[in-house]
Amino acid sequence: MFGRNSSDIGIDLGTCNTLIYIRGKGIVINEPSVVAVEKGTKKVIAVGQDAKAMLSRTPGNIIALRPLRDGVIADLESTEKMIRYFISKVLPRYRFIKPRMVIGVPSCITEVERRAVEECAYKGGAREVMVIEESLAAAIGADIPINEPAGHMICDIGGGTTEVSVISLGGMVVTNAIRLGGDEFDEAIIKHVRSVHNLIIGEQTAERLKLQIGNASPDKQIEKVEIKGTDAITGLPRRLEIDSVEVRDALKDPITQIVDQIKRTLGDTPPELAADIVERGIVMTGGGSLLKGLPKLISKETGVPVILAEHPLDCVALGAGKYYENAKGFNNTRSIYDDLN
Known part of the structure; x- marks a missing residue:
């Protein structure tokens, strides 16, 4: 009965984004791995895209955080709430027939970290949990x-x-x-801008630079983008124009x-x-x-x-979701x- 009526869910529990694949429906969730909670009560205020917009912009009584760091769970409780929220969003009736979940994780995580992922999935509403290496899931997802x-x-x-x-x-x-990974790309850009230009920028500004003009190989066309931040010496807001050559040097x-x-x-x-x-x-x-x-x-x-x-961002979630179909x-x-x- 469970096999016929329950849903198989593949999850890419990523440091930056969480993707969820449901058999027969495809990718149904692709949102930032961010949770905003109320200080003290730990009540969830926002999850995903809404919570990401709050990063570094919240008042004193709200904390916007990323519960995963370096591919592993840094905040167990917040990760569990995030998974539960996403699953309830796409499967409102999951509490009656719980789904099977396959989650892609880095091969470099420890057994303790692997068990933490399993625990989060069970608490998040799973009937059965399978944890597989991300590269295996990605290979399946890439066909x-x-x-x-x-x-x-x-x-x-x-x-x-x-x-x-x-x-x-x-x-x-x-x-x-x-x-x-991508977080270190952003961090490298932040460090470069501060050390070379004495300008302090945030993670979202660094990510925008990476996406818009970031490059790994020399390009004939030099692109430029204007960014805003805080002057490291005066403490005042300042604008700066930075080009793709500098960003490439920062990412080297x-x-x-x-x-x-x-x-x-x-x-x-x-x-x-x-x-x-x-x-x-x-x-x-x-x-x-x-x-x-x-x-x-x-x-x-x-x-x-x-x-x-073909779809590099979706491969781990797709492969995790198709795991049971190919497991034999x-x-x-x-x-x-x-x-x-």
């Missing part, structure tokens, strides 16, 4: 034929983590992950770390699977992969073709490479 006896490399750059994996026969042969360090991680994973890959990857290319997913010129830079640095997934062909959600060592 990569991972059950074939061939090597497929996927690089998922999220808000808080970057995960690079080689998948074959439904299992992860080798995987490497670092707690670095985190981008280099991601490229190094991809090279390391290629170096750990068995030769036969590496040959497959050279032929098939590296598939990129996640919001960070949308940075202008990043696929081109990675291809140049590695000598391997790089393909951007999977080796397991753990790295078979680790089992051999």
Whole structure:
């Protein structure tokens, strides 16, 4: 009865955004992972987009916070409330027939952090919870034929983590992950603007710069954007025009770390699977992969073709939602490479 009438839900519980996929309906939620609560009572005032608009703008009695950091839960209670809110928004009757949930998580999280995700999902209204690695979910969501006896490399750059994996026969042969993603891109821009121009800007301004003129490779056209912030010396509001060359310089360090991680994973890959990857290319997913010129830079640095997934932002949620449909062909959600060592 449960199998016929309950909904299968795939969740990308991201540092920046939470996406929810429901079987038969597609992506039904794509909102910022932000919760605004009343100080003292912890009563939820807003969730998602409405709460994000309150970041750094709330009065003293309201706190707008991001309950996930670096791909893991930093505030258990707020994360649970956020999940419950999103699920009740898309499944008003879920309390009568609870859904099965599959959640994508970074492979670098600890067992304690993994259990925290499961606990949040159960408290958020799940009947059954499956936690799988984000790169496996992203590969399923990108329609990569991972059950074939061939090597497929996927690089998922999220808000808080970057995960690079080689998948074959439904299992992860080798995987490497670092707690670095879109948030670090924003932080790098904030630090650059302060150190070079003595201007203090917020996260949302840095994110806007990244999205509008951020780039990883030199471009013929130099774009410029005007930003506003606080002068670090006088404390007064000030305007500044910044160009895409400066933003690229600011992003150089985190981008280099991601490229190094991809090279390391290629170096750990068995030769036969590496040959497959050279032929098939590296598939990129996640919001960070949308940075202008990043696929081109990675291809140049590695000598391997790089393909951007059709819907890079949705891949983890899509793959998590389709997990049960494909589960029979999977080796397991753990790295078979680790089992051999």
